[in-house]
Amino acid sequence: MKKIYFYNTLTKRKEEFIPLKDDTVGMYVCGITPYDSTHLGHARCYVVFDALRRFLKTVYKVKYVQNFTDIDDKIIAKSRSENVDWKEVSSKFIREYYRDIRRLGVEDADFAPKVSENIPEVIQAVAKLIENGFAYVLDGDVYYRVAKFRNYGRLSGRKTEELLPGARVEPDKRKESSLDFALWKKSVDDEPGWKSPWGRGRPGWHIECSVMSMKFIGETLDIHGGGQDLIFPHHENEIAQSEALTGKIFSRFWLHNGFVTVKNEKMSKSLKNFFRLADVLEKFSPSAIRFYLLSQHYRKPLDFSVSSLEEAEKNVERITRVLEEPAGAVVSKAEKDEADRIYEDFIAALCDDFNTPVAYSHFFSMLKLFNRSRLGYIKGRIEEMDKILNFLNLEKKDKKSPLPESEILRRINQRASARKSGDFGTADRIRDELLKKGIILEDTLRGTKWRVK
RNA sequence: GGUGGCGUACCCAAGUAGCAAGGGAGCGGUCUGCAAAACCGCCAUUCGUCGGUGCAAAUCCGACCGCCACCUCCA
Numbered sequence: 001m002k003k004i005y006f007y008n009t010l011t012k013r014k015e016e017f018i019p020l021k022d023d024t025v026g027m028y029v030c031g032i033t034p035y036d037s038t039h040l041g042h043a044r045c046y047v048v049f050d051a052l053r054r055f056l057k058t059v060y061k062v063k064y065v066q067n068f069t070d071i072d073d074k075i076i077a078k079s080r081s082e083n084v085d086w087k088e089v090s091s092k093f094i095r096e097y098y099r100d101i102r103r104l105g106v107e108d109a110d111f112a113p114k115v116s117e118n119i120p121e122v123i124q125a126v127a128k129l130i131e132n133g134f135a136y137v138l139d140g141d142v143y144y145r146v147a148k149f150r151n152y153g154r155l156s157g158r159k160t161e162e163l164l165p166g167a168r169v170e171p172d173k174r175k176e177s178s179l180d181f182a183l184w185k186k187s188v189d190d191e192p193g194w195k196s197p198w199g200r201g202r203p204g205w206h207i208e209c210s211v212m213s214m215k216f217i218g219e220t221l222d223i224h225g226g227g228q229d230l231i232f233p234h235h236e237n238e239i240a241q242s243e244a245l246t247g248k249i250f251s252r253f254w255l256h257n258g259f260v261t262v263k264n265e266k267m268s269k270s271l272k273n274f275f276r277l278a279d280v281l282e283k284f285s286p287s288a289i290r291f292y293l294l295s296q297h298y299r300k301p302l303d304f305s306v307s308s309l310e311e312a313e314k315n316v317e318r319i320t321r322v323l324e325e326p327a328g329a330v331v332s333k334a335e336k337d338e339a340d341r342i343y344e345d346f347i348a349a350l351c352d353d354f355n356t357p358v359a360y361s362h363f364f365s366m367l368k369l370f371n372r373s374r375l376g377y378i379k380g381r382i383e384e385m386d387k388i389l390n391f392l393n394l395e396k397k398d399k400k401s402p403l404p405e406s407e408i409l410r411r412i413n414q415r416a417s418a419r420k421s422g423d424f425g426t427a428d429r430i431r432d433e434l435l436k437k438g439i440i441l442e443d444t445l446r447g448t449k450w451r452v453k
Numbered sequence: 454g455g456u457g458g459c460g461u462a463c464c465c466a467a468g469u470a471g472c473a474a475g476g477g478a479g480c481g482g483u484c485u486g487c488a489a490a491a492c493c494g495c496c497a498u499u500c501g502u503c504g505g506u507g508c509a510a511a512u513c514c515g516a517c518c519g520c521c522a523c524c525u526c527c528a
Contacts, residue, residue, distance in 0.1 A: 012457095029528090030528070031528090032528075033526090033527085038528095039528085041527085041528050042528050043528090044528070045528040046528080048528095072526095073526085074526070074527095156456085156457090156523075156524085157456060157457070157523095158455090158456070158523090158524070159456095162455060162456080162524085163455095163524070205526090225528095226528060227527075227528030228522075228523080228528080229522085229523075229526090229527050229528065230527080230528070231523075232523065232524065233524090233525090234527090256528090257528070258458095258522090259521090259522075259528080260528085261521080261522095264520065264521065265521075265522095266521080266522065266527090267528095268526095268527070269526090269527080270526095270527095295465080295466080295476080296465085296466075297466090297467080299458095300458090300459085300466090301458090301459080301521075301522085303465085305465095307464080307465090307477090308464090308465065308477095310477095311464085311465070311476075311477050311478095312476095314476095314477070315476070315477080318490095321490075321491095322490090322491080325491090349467095355467075357466060357467050357474090357475075357476090358467055358468085358474070358475080360466095360467095360475065360476075361466095361467075361474050361475035361476080362474095362475085363475090364475060364476070365475085368491095368492085371491060371492070372491090372492070419486080422486080424486055424487070427486090427487090428486095428487070428488080431487095431488075431489090435489095440489065440490090441488090441489075442488085442489050442490055443485075443487095443488080443489075443490095444489095444490080449489095449490090
């Protein structure tokens with residue numbers, strides 16, 4: 001078995017990955033806050049970690065947890081502006097998330113907990129942090145005492161002294177330090193809230209991930225993943241909370257994916273340059289979108305453009321077309337060896353910090369090998385690769401034929417007769433006519449095939 | 454201002470010391486009546502610029518130029 005290496009944000013280098021518990025990987029990925037539509041940036045994160053999960057599954061069992069932060073200030077704000085219950089807001093966007101992300105071949109998490117359904121556990125954790133001196137109550141709010149946690153800033157490479165003066169947010173004068181963050185927020189008026197020892201309130205932003213990952217996986221995770229924008233403060237704060245609670249390492253590996261960018265700028269609300277996944281799905285096939293999202297190394301930025309999606313669409317079409325060819329059963333040792341070698345290279349690329357671009361290059365080598373030999377064994381190897389990449393079996397571009405099939409077949413028959421009698425002028429005219437209407441004809445050994453342009 | 458990252462062919466993109474993967478586009482060939490598809494071949498003496506270290510650098514060091522991200526909600 002090949003050794004697996006991942007770049008660990010915590011140590012800032014590649015490290016060999018071995019799960020804590022012999023054969024099972026505990027993996028937690030920060031899910032969405034369902035206050036708005038899923039966009040391409042989210043899609044990248046979840047497709048990347050889905051592929052990673054599938055890759056790990058070739059060697060280990062994987063317990064994959066991805067949460068929904070379904071109570072939060074942005075959700076409250078949305079519920080006010082839309083004049084609906086906060087629960088309606090979050091459930092609507094959770095539904096949308098599943099509807100769209102599943103089309104990209106993302107398997108549901110083993111556990112997909114919602115904060116609102118884990119309030120007792122949150123309260124318990126907050127109470128314990130107060131008890132051991134890592135948190136303090138301030139008029140219904142509870143804050144984490146950052147100064148008490150020695151390793152604060154290790155993940156994001158920041159020092160607390162540097163963070164203090166640079167804080168651009170208006171400091172809350174009541175807090176002991178501007179770095180202290182809310183574990184529990186007091187709810188006033190009609191804000192949603194739950195009864196707690198500190199009064200009616202709701203969880204602060206970071207506590208849910210600490211609580212739910214530990215509940216479903218355990219005190220120490222093998223892998224914690226998410227977008228690079230979560231490194232600070234979200235993941236830094238998760239570490240502070242969790243390790244203050246357990247005294248154990250919270251996550252052994254921290255994996256962060258790069259942003260989806262538009263003209264090299266991060267996709268974000270304020271720049272109004274974000275693309276809803278649902279909208280992208282209108283224009284491009286799920287298969288091509290997934291192919292595209294995995295085409296770049298996960299830690300690098302991925303620039304979104306129409307032409308890059310079009311290229312992906314073209315690639316997926318070509319791959320599909322090639323794999324539709326019938327495959328023979330007899331395989332020589334030389335061919336089998338070559339296919340096995342390419343497959344090993346493919347896996348080796350993924351073992352090296354999940355290098356999907358290099359894995360793709362081996363995928364194409366295998367495709368070429370299949371095209372030369374047309375062997376079922378090699379096709380099987382390709383399908384095995386796709387157990388990880390998982391774009392082959394997704395919906396392809398829906399190409400509606402501009403003409404009824406019977407009409408196309410009638411013209412093909414006419415052309416066949418013309419060709420038989422050597423009337424190539426007529427044959428070519430028929431082919432050109434169909435091409436103008438968007439039908440491509442291809443003469444093969446097994447007769448004439450047609451497809452939509 | 455602090456911290457981190459990036460700059461490789463027409464485009465996308467691997468590679469972090471030993472003669473520059475892969476995909477798209479383009480060009481030539483094979484096949485075909487001709488095409489298409491597929492296959493074969495070609496396509497960066499060069500890796501932002503300038504210096505330095507090394508037998509050897511896209512890869513290490515230094516300076517400079519350009520771009521981006523985080524430090525504030527964010528996948």
